[in-house]
Each structure stands twice: as structure tokens, then as C-alpha cells.
Amino acid sequence: MSYLYYPGCSLEGTSQEYNISTRALFSSLDISLNEIPEWTCCGASAAESVSYLLSLSLPARVLALAEKMDDCDQLLVPCSACYLNLKKVEEKVKKDPVLLENLNTILEAENLSLKNSTKVKHLLEVLSKDVGPDSIQKKTKKYLNGLTIAPYYGCQCLRPYPVFDDPEAPTSMEPLLKAVGVKVHQWNMGSKCCGASQMATKSDIAVKYVADILRAAKGADAIVTVCPMCQMNLEAYQEKVCSTAGEDLHTSILYLPQLLGIALGLSAKELGFDFNLAVSKGLRQKMVI
Amino acid sequence: MEDLNKTPGLFKDVQEMVQSCIQCGTCSGSCLAASVMEHTPRHIWRLVQLGCKEDVLNSKSFIYCASCYYCTLRCPRGLPLTEAMAKLKEISAKSSQKKHKSSMDFYKYFVKSVCRHGRVNEVELMTNYLISTKNPVTSLKYAPLGMKLMGKGKLSFGNALKGNGVLDVLFAKVKEMEDRT
Secondary structure (H helix, E strand, O other): OEEEEOOOOHHHOOOHHHHHHHHHHHHHOOOEEEEOOOOOOOOOOHHHHHOHHHHHHHHHHHHHHHHOOOOOOEEEEOOHHHHHHHHHHHHHHHHOHHHHHHHHHHHHOOOOOOOOOOEEEEHHHHHHHHHHHHHHHHHOOOOOOOOEEEEOOOOOOOOOOOOOOOOOOOOOOHHHHHHOOOEEOOOOOOOOOOOOOHHHHOHHHHHHHHHHHHHHOOOOOEEEEOOHHHHHHHHHOHHHHHHHHOOOOOOOEEEHHHHHHHHOOOOOOOOOHHHOOOOOHHHHHHHOO | OOOOOOOHHHHHHHHHHOOOOOOOOHHHHHOOOHHHOOOOHHHHHHHHHOOOHHHHHOOOOHHHOOOOOHHHHHOOOOOOHHHHHHHHHHHHHHOOOOOOHHHHHHHHHHHHHHHHHOOOOHHHHHHHHHHHHOOHHHHHHHHHHHHHHHHOOOOOOOOOOOOOOOOHHHHHHHHHHHHHO
């Protein structure tokens, strides 16, 4: 099995452990990830605030590059913001031939073209639907019994396109967690917003969103995420969140492929744990890493 | 210079997007940021329908949208409300609106970094953004994070593609098409 792979900008910088652990996990699942050569930025949520046409042209360029690769038509995307931007083009172009024409006029200037033949898939969709909990369980070497995990989905892998999960009450991570012996923390914050780029532009508000999420995770050993923006907002501002809220809300935060990778017998180093900002000693001891 | 009438077509686009809003308030009830907005989302759409452009753009409302897409998902009329919020940000950016300059600068520097390198350089983005705020206190707020990330070796100073300007053609073409409409 193989997928085309679009890591996106964050996975080359502040969330490189997401890239490292995704590659390591899929390698141990015998699934190859073929990175799109010379890929460019999807525009994140910033491009849309500056120019609508630009916000569709940037992901369209990525999809046009993906179409040039003939090994596969399924594109795996770990970052939820990248996923949504690419998905948005896939969905909009299906219904709007004029838009496809306009995007192709832009792409033609670089001798690129878009047919819209690529199927864009979020990492969580691939793990929960294509790979599935049974395959994960079969390959599990180290059951993480005794660990309670709060699954955090965030927004953009669920909404506005509910492709693989309930967009308000998501559960797709639960069978994967259970497959490796983990107990699922019951909460209703899994699909709530972390504040996204508001952490940079209106941080006072975003800090409150994060405080609510961390507070609701009390009782869990960690929160797992599937988005670099969610991960960063939840892990990197905990001092500020705690001092603003006036309570201890420190929580371990890690990526889903990191947790599953440990269960599949990979080492913490192979999964980029050195780069995490909020993984407690207690969690490391419990996971024996 | 600030000019809210620079892009009249864009405001018309927003009006079309929310034309069939029935003022049920599901968007406001779903919005995490409604409590800090001067006008709730439902109120914004009414003002848009009535053509009260200045009231909408000068309020602290759309700028708080974090694109969580709850309103879009739940809108009984199926209106693209998150996109309408983004379109208001676009008008603000293109009008060089002073009121929301700090937020818009973040988006602008993000796009500039993409244009220059093909990929976002997070260090360059935050440096330019913090300089643009001209507020040392804001910069200091991010200092602990910067140190933390640097300590982990996570600050990448050069993830650019070989040869800058890989997106020059695309950016120029987008601008050309936008100017035409």
C-alpha cells in the first residue's frame, strides 16, 4: 500500500516530531509515503484572510504537483489546516467548473494543470478507516494498559466537510486507542476549537479556549492530537494558561502517531519524543519510554 | 491609506453569501468567540444585509473568527458563514484598515513569507509580525516560547525551496485575475 504525502510547512519546523512519527509509524505498517517533490505552502488559514483566489490557488498548485506523480491518487495529509485547504479545492472544483477553469488559467502560467483526480485524506482517516484498528492491534508489541488518553480532534479535519467522522461528536480515534490497550478519557472537548492562529493575533482569548480544554482533560494521562496547530496551542503556552487561570493545568500532549508508534514497538527517539514540549516524566514512566 | 470602499465587489460578495440568512442565531449560539465580539455573528449578517459596511468593519467581531467552522456546519440555510467571515478579513486587509492592522499584519506577513520562499518560514513570520506590532511587550510575551523552541532545535531558519521566488508566477497571475474583476 502507498500514499502520496504532503507534510506541509509546520511539519518541517515547529512540529517536526509529527513528521518523524508519521513516517516511522507508516513504515512499520509497511505503507510507503511518497512525498510530493518541491511542494509549496497550502496557504494555511492566513491566505484566505488576504485573498480568496490565492487561498484556492495555493492548494490547487499542490494538487497539480500531486497529479504529476503517477504512482497513486490518494494523498495523505497529517496537518488539519493543510488537509482542509486541499480538500476545499477538491470539493469546490467538483461542483464548480468555472472555478476549475480559473485555477487552471493560473496554473497554466507554470505549465501545470489540475484535473482534480486526487483523493485528499487526513492522517486520521487513513489510520481509522484504511488501516483500521484490527491491523494496528495485530502489529501491537507493547500494550499501553493503564494509560488513559483524551482524544483531541480539533476543527478542520472534521468541519466543514464531515468525511470520516461525526463533525460534532467524533469517535474515530477511540477504536485505535483501544486497539493498543489505552482507556479513552470521556469528555466533550474533542471537537472544540483551540483558538488556532488567534494564539498569535488575539492570545488572551485563545488562552481561555486552551484552559477549558486542558481542564476537561483532568484525569487523563495525556491528550493526543492530529494537528500541528492544535498541538502547539495545547502544549506551548501552558505556563501562561496556568497563571491566567490560577490553577495547575499542566497536561502531557502528544501526537497520535507517537502514541501508536510506541505500541508498535518503536522507540521514543524514533518517534521524535525529544522534540515534544509537554510530555511529563510521569507519562514517560507509565509508557516505559 | 485606509479606504473601506476600495473593494466594493467583495462586500457585495458577502451580502450575496448571507442573503438568505433567516436570523435564527444558530451561528451565534455555536460561536466560541461570540461572547467577546462587539456584534455576534447573527448581528453581523443582519448589518451586512442592511449594507452597514462601516459598522461591520469597524467592530471587533469578524476578527475573532478562528475558522472552527461550527457555524457553517450547523447553519440551517447551509450558508458559507466561515468563508463570509474570511471575506470580511480580506476587505479589511485590502482596505489597509488601521483598526485591525495588528491581526491583518500577521496574515500578510504569513503570505509574504510563503511568496518569498514557497513555504512558510515560521521564524521570519514571527520576527516580522512582532516588529510590525511596534510593541516590545508583545514581543516579550513570545520570548519564553522562542527560547523553548530554540532549546529543542525546532526553529528552522531555512526551509525554503531551492531558489526563492518559486511562487512569483502564481502570485502575479492571481493578482492579474483579481485586478480584472
